Amino acid sequence: MYAVRNWLIGGFVMLALITAPTASRAGNVPDSINLDSLEQLYEKVTFNHAAHIRLVLDCAECHHHTTGTLVEDANCVRCHKNSGATTVVSCKGCHSDQTFSAAALREKDKNTYHMDKLGLKGAYHQNCMGCHSKSGGPTGCQDCHALKKAGQAFYNTGAYAPPQAKGNKKHSGH
């Protein structure tokens, strides 16, 4: 009997070790992350993850309850009171970059809270901008996103600015 119990305990410990959140294993936390999904128009943004960890300290500030911290958000508690850490912690693990494609709309679970889950771009921007506007971080578009040539053409700015606007700028420079 004892042998069986020991095996069981051993098994549970092993299981706990295997399913332990990746974020809690120090080696797997990336120091910087390249955000390049808008690369057509913008230079990629190198997100300094390490600096933000030092600044914020609490992982759940950005990663919800997925990192193994207690669930505090009243809306999450409704279902996730007993949910532990998940194996997926990266933003793109849950927030898709195909938010509104026909397939995504078809697969959407219309009966759960997550029906209103943000897409990847929306999640990044709302998370970053929300915190930056409170804490005095950069909030201008081009503070993070340097425009490429294609981006300048898209926004009719820089080298592609309308001649009238260029003229205005020169005029105001006098």
Place this chain on the structure above:
Amino acid sequence: MKRRDFLKACMLCGAATTLGVPRKGWGAGSFEGYPEGMGVLVDLTRCVGCRSCEAACNKEQQLPAPDMPFDDQSVFEEKRRPTEKAYTVVNRYETKQEGGPVYRKIQCNHCNEPACLTSCFVNAYTKTKEGAVIYNPKICVGCRNCMIACPFNVPGYSYSSAFNPVVKKCIFCYDTRLKNGRPPACVEICPQEVLTFGHRQDLLKIGHERIRETPDKYVDHIYGEKEVGGTGWLYLSGVPFDQVGFDTTLGNEPIISNVKEFLGTVPMVLAIWPALFTGFHLLASRKDHGEQGHDHEKKEEGKQ
């Protein structure tokens, strides 16, 4: 025409108009949009005024180059409305609310029962099953009735065209995207996900859920859920809607309801009045005929 025939014709016309045509008129006004109709939920609390939607619209619809760059914030100094060169514009509103100004994107709201469509006498407008209100510029005669009819002042007009001016407005990117199941260009570019694309019915659910979840953040109302019979584009706001340029006096009746009863009388007028007045004329002229005959004879006598 005999008096009996005239009365008979009147009866028939009257019966036809009261039984036939107005029934179709009563049907209008209760249409709540196609069940599979798409829409966009615009959450004003998320917008940061980057104007990316304006740039995306410009490129997608191949509109002429703008007067100002799309990253120029000075355009916010005045309140703009959609034009032939810009199917969507963002305006800035300074409100008493803390947390900075509120930005509001304007474009066609794609009504369930579009007033523009109702007012168009050449039938240039179509409400598609996907929920878009589109128009055929080849049919448009440029009368601008729709510009007067639209409760949101949306349709622009190609005043720049001397020979073939037509109406120009947002078409929900129907030709290039919506009919293929893709979201419009403005939705796709929006960095803050101010714009949520989906089935209108689901968007209403999502909107109400956001209000329920954070009641302090929102005004408890979805603009467009009921206004003028419901619109495909819906708005959530953190400040009262009338403070950010919305007309809150429109009521929930579709615009067509205002003219439905009047329009219902048109076929009746067209059918009965000609018969009625022809009858009067014939009755009157029969009397006249006798008198005229006498006059004629008298004149003839005088001449002789």
